Amino acid sequence: MSRYQTIPQTDDDPGSNDDRADQPFLSSPFLSGDSHITSLTNKGSFTTHPDGSYTYAYGPGGLRGLKHNYYALLCALFASIGGLEFGYDQGVIANVLVMKDFRTSFPLTPIVMGTMTAVLELGCLFGVLCAGVFADRYSRRMSILFACIVFCIGSAFQCGATSLPHLYVGRAIGGVGVGALSMLSPLYMAEISPPEVRGSLLTLEQFSIVLGVVLGFWTGFATREIPNSLSWRIPLGIQIIPGIVLAVGCFFLPPSPRLLILQDRNDDALASLAKLRLRTLEEAKSDPLIQIELLEMRAEKTLISRTSGNECSTTVCIGELRSWGQLFKPRYRDRTMVGIMIMFFQQWSGINALLYYGPILVHSIGLSSDTNSLAVSGGIGIVQFLAVFITIIYIDKLGRKPLLRGGSIIMASSHITISVLIYIFEDEWSSYPAAVWAAVGGMYTFTFAYGVSFGPIGWVLPSEVFPISMRGKGIALSTASNWFNNFLIGLITPVLVEMSPSLTFIVFAVPCLLAYLWATYQVPETANLSLEEIDAVFNSSVGGDDANLKRQIEQDLGLHDLIQELVANDDH
Numbered sequence: 001m002s003r004y005q006t007i008p009q010t011d012d013d014p015g016s017n018d019d020r021a022d023q024p025f026l027s028s029p030f031l032s033g034d035s036h037i038t039s040l041t042n043k044g045s046f047t048t049h050p051d052g053s054y055t056y057a058y059g060p061g062g063l064r065g066l067k068h069n070y071y072a073l074l075c076a077l078f079a080s081i082g083g084l085e086f087g088y089d090q091g092v093i094a095n096v097l098v099m100k101d102f103r104t105s106f107p108l109t110p111i112v113m114g115t116m117t118a119v120l121e122l123g124c125l126f127g128v129l130c131a132g133v134f135a136d137r138y139s140r141r142m143s144i145l146f147a148c149i150v151f152c153i154g155s156a157f158q159c160g161a162t163s164l165p166h167l168y169v170g171r172a173i174g175g176v177g178v179g180a181l182s183m184l185s186p187l188y189m190a191e192i193s194p195p196e197v198r199g200s201l202l203t204l205e206q207f208s209i210v211l212g213v214v215l216g217f218w219t220g221f222a223t224r225e226i227p228n229s230l231s232w233r234i235p236l237g238i239q240i241i242p243g244i245v246l247a248v249g250c251f252f253l254p255p256s257p258r259l260l261i262l263q264d265r266n267d268d269a270l271a272s273l274a275k276l277r278l279r280t281l282e283e284a285k286s287d288p289l290i291q292i293e294l295l296e297m298r299a300e301k302t303l304i305s306r307t308s309g310n311e312c313s314t315t316v317c318i319g320e321l322r323s324w325g326q327l328f329k330p331r332y333r334d335r336t337m338v339g340i341m342i343m344f345f346q347q348w349s350g351i352n353a354l355l356y357y358g359p360i361l362v363h364s365i366g367l368s369s370d371t372n373s374l375a376v377s378g379g380i381g382i383v384q385f386l387a388v389f390i391t392i393i394y395i396d397k398l399g400r401k402p403l404l405r406g407g408s409i410i411m412a413s414s415h416i417t418i419s420v421l422i423y424i425f426e427d428e429w430s431s432y433p434a435a436v437w438a439a440v441g442g443m444y445t446f447t448f449a450y451g452v453s454f455g456p457i458g459w460v461l462p463s464e465v466f467p468i469s470m471r472g473k474g475i476a477l478s479t480a481s482n483w484f485n486n487f488l489i490g491l492i493t494p495v496l497v498e499m500s501p502s503l504t505f506i507v508f509a510v511p512c513l514l515a516y517l518w519a520t521y522q523v524p525e526t527a528n529l530s531l532e533e534i535d536a537v538f539n540s541s542v543g544g545d546d547a548n549l550k551r552q553i554e555q556d557l558g559l560h561d562l563i564q565e566l567v568a569n570d571d572h
């Protein structure tokens with residue numbers, strides 16, 4: 001990959017690399033041995049690489065970086081409440097469906113249960129696709145607000161349900177809100193994040209989802225002995241509170257600077273970026289990193305509007321279908337496939353088979369008491385929750401690819417181990433308690449490996465790989481792949497378990513092995529690159545014309561001059 005070839009090689013002192021340990025803002029482990037770092041006092045660092053490309057960082061990576069970027073962290077954490085709602089629903093429903101009062105109030109035949117899951121997921125699919133249109137046309141924040149309102153209406157229906165149709169309607173409407181939020185939160189988070197901690201901030205989506213799963217599961221667990229309908233109305237009603245908090249908070253979140261640039265509101269974009277990067281407006285105007293970030297956004301916007309006609313129009317409906325179709329044109333196809341496939345592999349790893357059918361699967365490995373099996377499947381949520389912290393800390397240091405590759409191998413091995421144990425001990429678990437616990441250990445090991453890899457990175461990659469004009473729709477399509485595959489897993493798992501529990505685990509081991517190959521050969525490393533630089537990673541395969549045009553636009557906007565100036569100042 002060769003970017004910014006016009007920038008002269010500045011590394012006349014490769015030994016400067018030795019100073020790295022003392023550089024407070026050095027972030028990238030991908031810097032090759034002789035990179036040239038320009039430290040900008042306490043405001044960040046700018047690095048040119050031997051191939052002529054550059055990276056910049058407003059602070060260090062990892063936990064220190066989060067502290068340094070605390071305002072962006074708070075905004076991302078807040079936006080991730082959307083994910084909390086999504087996880088909470090999953091956690092709570094597992095318990096509600098087995099509650100005595102719920103079962104006597106509603107005739108829960110297998111068809112009814114299947115329909116309740118299906119309407120939610122179909123609602124989610126619909127919500128995701130609508131959000132893909134709204135987020136570009138209006139704004140990320142207003143779309144989140146609207147999704148929260150829809151979600152709260154759906155939850156109110158479910159909480160107050162007195163008949164099955166109420167529940168169906170509530171779950172369908174709630175699904176639209178959950179689906180929309182599941183793509184809007186990561187979209188917003190990606191667009192406000194500084195490059196050096198973007199992976200960690202996007203991982204907060206998974207953090208909130210799994211926190212929601214844990215809270216939902218254990219709230220239901222705690223209320224399930226209440227002898228009347230409060231046992232399920234309380235846990236279903238509680239989810240309205242975070243929905244309201246997020247809706248109100250939307251008025252206080254800073255707007256996405258990238259969307260503002262797309263709408264030609266350059267001054268507003270500067271103001272928002274200044275706020276997010278903790279600068280005053282005056283400081284921001286003369287801060288080289290802020291200027292580089294803004295110029296990159298403007299260059300990308302100009303490039304896209306010059307190469308794809310009126311695609312950047314945010315007002316007219318014309319071309320709506322055409323722009324969805326663009327996702328499959330050679331220019332964007334690679335990225336679209338990355339988004340769709342990461343969600344495919346995330347779901348086909350089998351995580352939701354464990355979450356939805358945990359109690360049944362745990363029975364199949366010989367744990368018979370109900371409390372035991374609920375505790376084990378509840379424990380799976382906790383393991384996911386703990387695992388995500390490791391990703392938050394290391395995703396920007398290690399990169400996405402190593403986590404995906406390591407995770408897929410461990411997930412596949414765990415599935416195979418469990419499958420073999422079930423095959424051997426299926427009929428005589430009671431005589432071999434060690435085998436039971438080995439199988440439970442396998443489930444936890446799988447969950448942990450998933451929880452540091454495909455779980456969080458499934459929410460990170462799709463938000464990074466698309467250029468601004470395609471980001472809304474690209475994330476929407478990737479998230480739709482999540483819900484669609486999730487829906488398929490819900491459909492086939494009970495059938496598979498009925499046929500053969502041992503085979504069920506093999507069915508999930510195969511995609512995990514394929515995921516290893518995919519992560520190795522098809523996924524580009526996106527860690528520590530700005531969103532616009534990631535565009536260049538993919539564009540490098542599109543051809544020279546675009547690259548030349550891009551260089552020209554950057555030159556016209558003054559980006560190259562700014563960079564040369566930075567490098568020259570440092571040399572003196």
Ligand SMILES: O[C@H]1[C@H](O)[C@@H](O)[C@H](O)[C@@H](O)[C@H]1O
Nearest residue numbers: 090206209213351352455486
């Ligand atoms: O990342 C999430 C998470 O791992 C959830 O627990 C799972 O239920 C979702 O389907 C997945 O997208």
